[in-house]
Amino acid sequence: MAKHGNPLGIDIGGSGIKGAPVDLATGTFTAKRLRFDTPQPSTPEAVIDAVAKVVEHFKDEIGDAPIGVTVPAVVTHGTVRSAANIDHGWIDFDGELALETKLGRDVTLVNDADAAGYAELHYGAARDEFGLVILTTLGTGIGSAILYNNLLVPNSELGHLEIDGNDAEKDAASSVKDALGLSYEEYATRLQRYYSVLEALFSPDLIVVGGGISKDADKFLHLLELRTPIIPATLQNKAGIIGAARLAAEAAGVKVKPKKG
Template sequence: MHILGIDIGGTGVKGAVIDTAIGELVTERFRLESPRPLTPESLAITIQAVVAQHQWSGPIGIGFPAAIQHGIARTAANIDPSFIGLPVADYFTKQTGCPVYVANDADVAGLAEMRFGAGQNVAGVVLIVTIGTGLGTALFSDGHLLPNTELGHIVLDNGMEAERYASEAVRDLQKLKWKDWGDRFNHYLITMEKLFWPDLIVLGGGASKKLPKFAPRITTQTPVTPAHFLNQAGMIGAALFAEENLDK
């Protein structure tokens, strides 16, 4: 089945038509800058542009940077607070004229990796961490997702919120060398390991492409591997989520 998958990021909104049977893009990725401020109204205009670019009228899956409960946004860490309490799935359905299905952005990236990527056929606990403007997480046990974990907001033992200490945005802002940022990120992974003892950690998002630069700083007992889909996982997983929920 072909579904338009859209990934809402802190810096960019990406979309492509996905073949959900094989987890591959069937159109070129189309990217627009994320609007500032990122409000429901401004984001709707951007999503409409992505839909128009693909001349799309079918179902749409969206990976959204918030905890999503039954289609309603419950948090707003890197987006406008006016999203909190908004039924985003219904809102974007009305704005696009297409049936829209929305889930947490890291969760849908995790769906892609578990179905077709680095987590495929991995038993036990798999933790997926997306490294970007924040730190997104998806947690799976024997292939089953525990949604909306949002573990990038956990407070570390140094008193700092994880994504304000070890995200890619922090590395850029503070101009940290890869080894110094790698030590911070390793601190975060060690904390996750002590909490969940995963069998595999998968790293996605923009910084995952640079894994060789900071891999020597990672000291977890748990194997760590880059995401198969890198920063395409959000679009692919959003389409998979939509397909799973078409008849619900």
């Protein structure tokens, strides 16, 4: 008889591959997170082998529960269409099918920022927020997720908006702040321009700011002048795992009971 456990979320990043089973009622891990260094080069074959090790580690915990995997790339119908911080061999590679073939089970492959946004919507900073929510992750580049009335609009790539003739993330990613040695006040000027354009284009109800720099949100978010409320993400580096697990469960038809309280 098949054993039903908690869904597994796995987050593939440029430096690490992290995974944990997730309690979908609370959005919390049910076992200690496991991490492996991302193989170098990060070819599909090498990364999928590492993912298989994560699945093997948690096999007793997850049983036949769904598995969700994030990748730092655009994903359409399981096929990877770009390669941010991973090997270019992923481009036009059917990652979902390859994972399912390797693991012998259903897998849902999603963009990492989309997974993070979905987690923040259901368990984090944007919990219970209806209407239009935009999450941006400030890091090496700028990732984004668009969420409307609890639905995910995938692969938005709002870090690549052209603003003042430049790719937005070339001016406003947190890596630019670090590379140029900008103060938070100087960096906020760049963020003001970026978020003003985002606001003008989408008129969102809420903007959530994620990425590692979000832990220092009190140093720069108050410097921004926007009509839209803008708040820091709360799930930090757990968001991708949590969101991937939930998206996989929903794709498998699992009914998620809302958290009480």
